[in-house]
Amino acid sequence: MIEHPLLxxxxxxxxxxxxxxxxxxSLEVHPGEVLAVVGESGSGKSTLLGLLSTxxxxxxxxxxxxxxxxxxxxxxxxxxxxxxxxxxxxxxxVRQNPADGLRMAVSAGGNxxxxxxxxxxxxxxxxxxxxxxxxxxxxxxxxxxxxxxxAFSGGMRQRLQIARNLVTRPRLVFMDEPTGGLDVSVQAxxxxxxxxxxxELGLAVVIVTHDLAVARLLSHRMVVMRHxxxxxxxxxxxxxxxxxxxxxxxLVSSVLAA
Amino acid sequence: xxxxxxxxxxxxxxxxxxxxxxxxxxxxxxILKAIAVPGYQVPFAAREMPMPYGWGTGGVQVTxxxxxxxxxxxxxDQGADDTTNAVAIRGFFEKTARVATTTSTxxxxxxxxxxxxxxxPLRENQILVYQVPIPEPLRxxxxxxxxxxxxxxxxxxxxxxxxxxxxIARHGHIATTYAYPVEVAGRYVMDPSPIxxxxxxxxxxxxxxxxxxxxREKRIYAIPPHTRVRSLDFEDHPFRVQxxxxxxxxxxxxGVYLDEVILDDxxxxxxxxxxxxxxxxxxxxxxRGEMAGEGA
Ligand SMILES: Nc1ncnc2c1ncn2[C@@H]1O[C@H](COP(=O)(O)OP(=O)(O)OP(=O)(O)O)[C@@H](O)[C@H]1O
Ligand SMILES: [Mg+2]
Numbered sequence: 001m002i003e004h005p006l007l008x009x010x011x012x013x014x015x016x017x018x019x020x021x022x023x024x025x026s027l028e029v030h031p032g033e034v035l036a037v038v039g040e041s042g043s044g045k046s047t048l049l050g051l052l053s054t055x056x057x058x059x060x061x062x063x064x065x066x067x068x069x070x071x072x073x074x075x076x077x078x079x080x081x082x083x084x085x086x087x088x089x090x091x092x093x094v095r096q097n098p099a100d101g102l103r104m105a106v107s108a109g110g111n112x113x114x115x116x117x118x119x120x121x122x123x124x125x126x127x128x129x130x131x132x133x134x135x136x137x138x139x140x141x142x143x144x145x146x147x148x149x150x151a152f153s154g155g156m157r158q159r160l161q162i163a164r165n166l167v168t169r170p171r172l173v174f175m176d177e178p179t180g181g182l183d184v185s186v187q188a189x190x191x192x193x194x195x196x197x198x199x200e201l202g203l204a205v206v207i208v209t210h211d212l213a214v215a216r217l218l219s220h221r222m223v224v225m226r227h228x229x230x231x232x233x234x235x236x237x238x239x240x241x242x243x244x245x246x247x248x249x250x251l252v253s254s255v256l257a258a
Numbered sequence: 259x260x261x262x263x264x265x266x267x268x269x270x271x272x273x274x275x276x277x278x279x280x281x282x283x284x285x286x287x288x289i290l291k292a293i294a295v296p297g298y299q300v301p302f303a304a305r306e307m308p309m310p311y312g313w314g315t316g317g318v319q320v321t322x323x324x325x326x327x328x329x330x331x332x333x334x335d336q337g338a339d340d341t342t343n344a345v346a347i348r349g350f351f352e353k354t355a356r357v358a359t360t361t362s363t364x365x366x367x368x369x370x371x372x373x374x375x376x377x378x379p380l381r382e383n384q385i386l387v388y389q390v391p392i393p394e395p396l397r398x399x400x401x402x403x404x405x406x407x408x409x410x411x412x413x414x415x416x417x418x419x420x421x422x423x424x425x426i427a428r429h430g431h432i433a434t435t436y437a438y439p440v441e442v443a444g445r446y447v448m449d450p451s452p453i454x455x456x457x458x459x460x461x462x463x464x465x466x467x468x469x470x471x472x473x474r475e476k477r478i479y480a481i482p483p484h485t486r487v488r489s490l491d492f493e494d495h496p497f498r499v500q501x502x503x504x505x506x507x508x509x510x511x512x513g514v515y516l517d518e519v520i521l522d523d524x525x526x527x528x529x530x531x532x533x534x535x536x537x538x539x540x541x542x543x544x545x546r547g548e549m550a551g552e553g554a
Contacts, residue, residue: 081412103399103420110423117423118416124426124492146427 004066006031006172006204011061012051014044014228021047023228024061031171034198034205036215036236039225040251045208046176048225052206053093053174054083065172088118092165092173096180098157101164102149108135108160109145115168134163138193155186159193166197175207179214191217212252216240224248275322275355281305285323285478289469292480297442298410299393304476309350313343314372314389315473318350321370321387324469325351330358332366337374337515337532344372361535373436375457377514377536380466382483388451390472393479395439395449415447418490426495435500441488448479455489456499456515462487504529507549509540 005028014021022044029035037045050056052063054075063075068090075083087093095101102111112131113121121127132142138159149157158178165173178194179187195218198205209215215222215236222239224232224247232245243249273279281303288302307315325331331351335344339361347370348359360366363378372389380386396406399417409417418439425433438455441447450461451470461468461481468481481487491497505512507528514536516529528549531537541550 080408084408084412084414106399106420106424107427109427110420113423114416114420117419118414122419122493124423125494127423128427 003030004070004072005029006033006066007052007206008064008072009052009061010064012048012058012063013060014047014051014056015059020044020228021056022051022225025051025223025230026061027223027230027233029172029204029206031204032202033221034203034207034219036219036222037206037208037225038210038212038215038222038251040210043225044228045210045225047228049174049176049206049208053087053091055093088115089168090170090172092162092170094158094161094165094173094175094178096177098149098154098161101161102157104149107146107148108140108152111149111160111164112167114164119168130167131163134167135160137166137197138163153186154182155190158182158190162194162197166201166203169201170203172204172206175205177209178207179209179211187214194218212240224251272354274327275325275351276307277305277319277322282323285319288478289320289323289480292469292478293467293482295446296481296485297440297446297448297479299448299477299479301476302478304473307473309346311474312391314347314370314471316471316475316478317370317372317387317389317473318347318471319473320469320471320478321351321368322355324385324387325355325357325368327355327357329367330360330365332360332363332369332535333371334369334374334376334533334535335372337376337517338534340534362539363533363535373452373454374515374532375453375460377511377531377533378539380460380464382465384466386464386466386468388453388468388470390449390451390470390477391474392437393449393470393472393475393477395437395447410446413445415441415490418447419492422490422492422495426492432491432495432497438497439490441490442481443485443487447490450487454500454515455497458487458489458497459499502529505547506531506537506540507547509537509545509550510547511537511540511545 007029009025009027012025013023025048037048039045051058064072065075066072109128109131112134113127116127116130132145135145140156140159149160179190207218219236222236223230226247232239232248240252243252285302288300292300304319307318309315333344333348335341351357352359363376368385370387394406396409396417398421400406422432435455436452437449438458439447440450440458450458463484465483467483470479489497502516506516508530511531515532517532518527518529520527
């Protein structure tokens, strides 16, 4: 891609005391690109996502992001107010456990409307209309707008989480195992939905998954992690069809065997 | 330090207004900071008071810190001067500070209140001290203290509107009638304590100093005189105070906050001023409601 990268990580490391979370990771994410982070349990995927999204502070290295004015800014140098504004307008975060990404006691409309209110929307009717529009985009009926997520199925909760994040039209969304814990048929529907929205909105996504089928379906590029390091990176189809590293070969074959 | 033996006879004498001078200075510093940053919750080292927390120990400590020997104190609870709570707090300061007390809003220089703002407009050189159970307006949706502090610091108040949004979604209108959140001086959002939202407009541009004390939560906040206080709302659901169809059954006042009083078990009831001093004043001035005179 010729376009300037949206997110740049350089030499990212994270130690949890003596334990290594993630070590010396450098990568770029381009506008509109879906990057999958794969690897077995404990390989450092969530840690890397936490570092990229600045929810975790790195032990070493840095993350830069291209602001809307074109400037590539070191995120550690942004003020708290600027960073939070970025997080609730330009970014999204879809979590594996919907309870971590939703307000479970707040209606679906309120969940979707929160970001709008946070950026200054003060007309109830407009907020509600926009929320209903977004519920439709994630295939939730308008008549569920006043129900809270406790009354929703797992798949609906994830779709609500997606609507809540996308309502401010972010440019970059982080997803940590968004289909984890869902039935296979529910998973397939959610993946189709994510794929459609990503294409429609031109979103850049960093998605963590241990499911190579998810990576295959959604991502353009992928990185393979092991023991906190990125051991292989490339175009998704190439990595999956022709893995270089013995470990990746093992990973791919074990999936095929499964 | 509070108790001294005098003249052989063990006699307990308290420092003026119970708290020792050092504690009062500490509380005054918190109050000054609160006045300097209107609506901001200032932490303070709340002391144990000889009464349970539900009785307004935060308000009592603020009152103790600002009370002077020449003050005239009024204490109200839900608008009334004669409830157990109001009588106990008034008695506490009569005993520990020997200050004059009153039930008259006009005559008082310092008013400690729970759940109401007097109907009689306050004036300069008066202080209104509110008892506050839960000072954090964002607590309802965000229980994490570290997070609410951030939200205040960055003036991120979208969450407060989520609460109002939920009200409208559930009830068709903003159903919050007590502790209705306000924005102070265009900056901090604060909980005005559980006063009816009917009283919210009285906080705006008030000539008196308003102080808020939360004992259990150890917070003090303030609205200096003549400060802009705006109740949060939506453009298409503007803030409105409650309106009462009736007037007071005793003094015929309208446009005041009324309490419903059940008269018998056959559905008999009447509406009377919640502010008893205001109601008595009107009756003494000759105003008569439909039920007035019968009991008197
Ligand atoms: N808060 C923490 N404290 C200590 N160690 C941690 C912490 N979080 C993660 N680790 C360790 O860091 C390593 C990477 O963990 P991480 O959660 O990033 O892996 P992951 O690839 O997301 O795994 P999974 O697929 O199970 O979610 C693991 O060894 C883990 O035990
Ligand atoms: Mg993980």
